[in-house]
Amino acid sequence: MPTTTEIELTAPQVVSDPYPHFAAAREQAPVQWHEGLGMWLTFTHATANAVLRTRSLGRLWAPRWPDVPMPSFELIHVNSLLENEPPTHTRLRRLIAAAFARGHVERLRPRVAELADRLADRVADEGADGGVVDLIALYAEPLPVQVIAELLGVPEPDWHLLRPWSNAIVKMYEYGVTDEQRTAAETASSEFVEYLRALVAERRTTPGPDLVSSLIAETDTEGGRLTEDELVTTCTLLLNAGHEATVNVVGNGVSALLTHRDQWQRLLDDRSLVDTAVEELIRYDSPLQLFERTAVEDTPVGDVVVEKGTKIAALLGAANRDPVVFPDPDAFDVGRADNPHLGFGAGIHFCVGAPLARVELQSSLSTLLRRFPDLELAEAPQRRPEFVIRGVRSLPVTLRGAPS
Structure with missing residues (x-):
């Protein structure tokens, strides 16, 4: 008889801290049926990893609200690398990965550091008098948007358009979506698609060093190229996935560091730990908590x-706290070397933007350590009310000592 779970993923106490609830469920069974969601949930690393890697469990796109017309929102999912399986996925990933391989991550590395420093200047100005500064609004949110904009070649005067579009679209990945949120997501999708079609048209006539130009130029061994809809969808995916994941790793991670002062001090004393710290930030408080798949056969x-x-849904946060894989899983350890977390996924859907995300996160954390060694929480962070995409709305901090 299968074990059932009544864990209410959107309940405030679960959203606030899901990990004790996951641990209690894990003691019962590795996979459990959730009647309310109508799906299986995994609670261990092994079962989540199996869900992500097993080819008979597909990422199959289907409208959640078939009676609600959302043509632009559907367009950016039907053609998505994330929402397709082989052979379509194989063709899309080959072309996208080849375009990324043209050196875009290394090209952006010094620019990411420059953007992080520029945003840190704003933080320093705002907090110079000892006042409270929201690190999310001034630093964590703008940085990944600016990096994605640089990657795609979006002109700086248009950068302000991207974050509202992304925020509206990703609300659709939660449970309990309202009519107003659906309308906002379709509007954002439509505006973003229109903007990207114009950008693609411009890059066809005037190529640049950006990823859009590389995606347009890339051909596979059979001479195939991305269609315009696939180009638009890829750019949308990079913004939505890249922005949301990175801002939430910074928000969740800095919150963890500032409530574990010994770990913050370890990083101040030994900056060589930044790379392992970034992996621990992703593991300890996962920015993406749930990833669905559908069985194409028993x-x-x-x-x-x-x-x-x-x-069946892989609960990534539960997987990343599994004591079978992670000794003392609830301990926050920036020097944790053996860290096979599932924060970037696994299998054929492993995040194609993971190298860029790591560059952003390493630069972001290094900049905070260098510029604001006396950073402190001013009050408890305000957590977002959503479960699937886990993050904080605001991160009130003080700078205390003079920034270097």
Whole structure:
């Protein structure tokens, strides 16, 4: 008889701190049925990893509200690398990965450091009198948007357009979406698609060193190219996934560091730990908590069989606190060397932007350590009310000592 769980993922106490709830569920069974969601949930690293890697569990796009017209929102998902399986996924990933391989991450490395420093200047100005500064609004949110804008070649006067579009679209990945949120997501999708079509048209006639130009130029071994809809969708995915994940790793991670002062001090004393610290930030408080798949045939996962057409969700936050894989999983350890977290996914859907995300996170953390060694929490961070995409709305801090 399969184990069922009644864990309410959107309950305030779960959103606030899901990890004790995951641990209690993990003691019962590695995979459990959730009647309210109508899907299986995984609570261990092994079962989540299996969900992400098993080919008979597909990422199959279907409108959640088939009676609600959302043509632009649907367009940016039907053609997405994330929402397709082989052979379409194989073709898309080959072309996108080849375009990324043209040196865009290394090209952006010094620019990311420059942007982080420029934003740190704003933080320093705002907090110079000892006042409270919101590190999310002034630093964590703008940085990944600016990096993605640089990557795509979006002109600086248009940077302010991107974050509202992304914020409206990603609300659709939660549960309990309102009519107003659906309308806002479709409007944002439509405006973003229109903007990107114009950008693609411009890059076709005037190529630059940006990723859009590389995506346009890339061909596979059979001479195939990305269609315009696939180009637009890829750019949208990079913004939504890249922005949301990075801002939430910074927000969740700096919150963890400032409530574990010994770990903040370890980084101040030994900057060589920044790379392992970034991986621990992702593991300790995962920015993406849930990733759905659908069985295309009856598929065993753990001790259950996921029947064809049934959904199963990998709970990434639960996987990343599994004591079988991570000794003392609830401890926050910036020097944790053996860290096979699932924060970037696994299998064929492993995040294609992971190298760029790591550059952003390493630069972001290094800049904070260098510029604001006496950074302190002014009050408890305000957590976002969503479960799937986990982050904080605001991170009130003081700079205390004079920044270097």
